Amino acid sequence: MADVTMRIWRGDANGGNFETFTLAQNEGEVVLDVIHRIQATEAPDLACRWNCKAGKCGSCSAEINGKPRLMCMTRMDQLPEGEVTVTPMKTFPIIRDLVTDVSFNYVQAQKVPALLPPPMPERGYVMFQEDVERGQEFRKCIECFMCQDVCHVIRDHEENKEHYSGPRFFIRYAELEMHPLDTNDRRHLLREEMGLGYCNITKCCTEVCPEHIHITDNAIIPLKERVVDAAYDPVAWLGRKIRRKHNRTADEAAVQPAP
Amino acid sequence: MAVMESSTSVVLGGTRGGPSVTHLRKDRWWLQPVVTMSILTAFVIYSTWAAFQNRYYYVGAGVHRDLISPFYSPCIADDCVSGSKAGWHFSGWSLSPALLILIFPLGFRLTCYYYRRSYYRAFWWSPPACAVADAHGTYTGETRFPLIMQNVHRYFFYAGLVFNVLLTIDAVEAFREPGLGWGVSVGTIVLCVNAALLWLYSLSCHACRHLCGGHVKSFSQHKIRHRLWKLVTPLNAKHMNFAWASLFVVALTDVYVRLVASGALTDYKLF
Ligand code: SF4
Ligand code: SF4
Ligand code: FES
Ligand code: FES
Numbered sequence: 001m002a003d004v005t006m007r008i009w010r011g012d013a014n015g016g017n018f019e020t021f022t023l024a025q026n027e028g029e030v031v032l033d034v035i036h037r038i039q040a041t042e043a044p045d046l047a048c049r050w051n052c053k054a055g056k057c058g059s060c061s062a063e064i065n066g067k068p069r070l071m072c073m074t075r076m077d078q079l080p081e082g083e084v085t086v087t088p089m090k091t092f093p094i095i096r097d098l099v100t101d102v103s104f105n106y107v108q109a110q111k112v113p114a115l116l117p118p119p120m121p122e123r124g125y126v127m128f129q130e131d132v133e134r135g136q137e138f139r140k141c142i143e144c145f146m147c148q149d150v151c152h153v154i155r156d157h158e159e160n161k162e163h164y165s166g167p168r169f170f171i172r173y174a175e176l177e178m179h180p181l182d183t184n185d186r187r188h189l190l191r192e193e194m195g196l197g198y199c200n201i202t203k204c205c206t207e208v209c210p211e212h213i214h215i216t217d218n219a220i221i222p223l224k225e226r227v228v229d230a231a232y233d234p235v236a237w238l239g240r241k242i243r244r245k246h247n248r249t250a251d252e253a254a255v256q257p258a259p
Numbered sequence: 260m261a262v263m264e265s266s267t268s269v270v271l272g273g274t275r276g277g278p279s280v281t282h283l284r285k286d287r288w289w290l291q292p293v294v295t296m297s298i299l300t301a302f303v304i305y306s307t308w309a310a311f312q313n314r315y316y317y318v319g320a321g322v323h324r325d326l327i328s329p330f331y332s333p334c335i336a337d338d339c340v341s342g343s344k345a346g347w348h349f350s351g352w353s354l355s356p357a358l359l360i361l362i363f364p365l366g367f368r369l370t371c372y373y374y375r376r377s378y379y380r381a382f383w384w385s386p387p388a389c390a391v392a393d394a395h396g397t398y399t400g401e402t403r404f405p406l407i408m409q410n411v412h413r414y415f416f417y418a419g420l421v422f423n424v425l426l427t428i429d430a431v432e433a434f435r436e437p438g439l440g441w442g443v444s445v446g447t448i449v450l451c452v453n454a455a456l457l458w459l460y461s462l463s464c465h466a467c468r469h470l471c472g473g474h475v476k477s478f479s480q481h482k483i484r485h486r487l488w489k490l491v492t493p494l495n496a497k498h499m500n501f502a503w504a505s506l507f508v509v510a511l512t513d514v515y516v517r518l519v520a521s522g523a524l525t526d527y528k529l530f
Binding site: 178 | 274277283379389397398400465466478
């Protein structure tokens with residue numbers, strides 16, 4: 001088989017450069033295999049993160065030819081001819097080479113108000129299949145953070161990171177909001193502090209998700225519609241007044257009483 | 260290497276990896292925005308032109324037909340061509356009726372989640388394609404005026420339903436052949452397909468999915484809503500297709516009626 005040329009970003013917080021490696025192509029290889037071969041031969045200090053090599057741990061996210069992909073799930077023979085560019089995820093601070101500091105995501109994870117079930121009834125909590133199925137799609141997330149990486153709200157506008165939780169967490173919010181045993185109302189929190197309104201539903205998160213989660217259609221848009229119910233729909237507002245339904249405010253929802 | 264602590268506040272401004280370029284994509288990422296931009300621009304130009312024409316929008320009893328262009332229905336201006344007038348009219352409005360009524364379908368499509376995705380990408384370049392840099396220095400998304408107004412989409416959805424009913428009536432009336440009785444012509448089929456696609460477009464709308472049942476916390480507690488939601492969900496998955504198909508067909512319907520009304524084409528009777 002022909003040779004492959006890999007153009008790989010090398011560097012850290014002090015700066016970096018592309019380094020080019022040319023090596024023989026082996027049949028059936030994925031990008032991560034080639035990175036490992038480079039590590040084993042020419043550049044033992046090439047840093048990359050990986051764990052499962054099966055598309056399930058979400059560690060090996062990088063940008064291949066400019067698009068966020070899992071290195072372990074991207075076959076070399078399916079990439080177009082010519083050199084292959086591999087860069088670290090752009091949205092997060094670099095640690096070294098292909099490894100980024102994704103702690104932004106853990107900060108956002110901590111901000112999600114947890115499930116708050118009602119007091120346990122005598123017969124215990126009961127869940128029905130149709131309710132379980134609804135959130136199941138969101139549980140497939142492997143936390144590769146490629147949706148966060150590709151999202152232009154923070155990819156191109158660093159300042160938005162302060163008030164934007166991002167698609168990965170919008171699916172978490174959606175799952176909780178659609179959970180029949182949850183009594184928290186996160187709609188005002190989503191609008192006022194988690195930046196749901198910053199998303200302009202351009203669907204790049206859905207395009208890159210390796211688990212094919214319908215992030216925009218099944219989580220973000222339903223959440224936007226719920227926020228409309230809570231904040232923008234005068235008829236829904238009137239309905240609530242008449243039925244005297246109380247919505248918890250962002251502050252109330254953010255406070256999580258001990259279960 | 261920096262020491263990382265668990266923290267509940269976001270640290271801004273770390274150094275990013277990779278080169279400082281707008282993108283590293285090697286495929287033809289610009290193709291989709293360019294195609295979208297061309298089609299939408301063509302549609303806007305055509306519909307503006309058609310709306311200002313104020314003629315050739317109705318094929319009437321003179322040729323034994325009852326066909327009205329969707330751009331002009333309901334015809335509520337003072338001086339609609341004979342036979343096309345709706346039951347009620349806006350007295351004093353002597354401009355094209357299309358200018359009055361097109362606001363609703365236009366608002367419906369402008370605030371549609373799918374079209375928003377398309378024009379934010381194609382016209383606003385925010386972003387033009389995935390992992391290609393946003394063309395703007397600052398970004399507030401749909402949190403400020405005017406884009407915060409996108410939240411009224413469901414009201415345009417309701418208005419859209421009214422129009423669907425009216426255009427369905429038009430499609431039924433298109434079977435009328437004044438002076439001859441009833442029959443089916445090419446025009447009948449065109450108006451029926453148009454009405455059907457508009458229904459599919461509305462029923463697959465995200466606001467519709469939410470209002471049908473998406474808003475409930477528990478499907479098991481709301482069986483009927485769950486059933487409705489299950490009915491519209493497969494349509495919703497095809498919303499993009501219906502959005503394009505209905506856009507093309509609504510314009511083609513106007514073109515067809517216009518050609519027949521102006522005498523350039525004869526509406527062929529099928530049976
Ligand atoms: S759809 Fe919204 S969350 Fe997803 S990438 Fe686009 S802006 Fe970000
Ligand atoms: S939602 Fe998809 S893209 Fe985002 S972190 Fe989870 S698996 Fe990755
Ligand atoms: S190594 Fe686990 S997802 Fe790639
Ligand atoms: S019409 Fe497209 S989402 Fe409502």
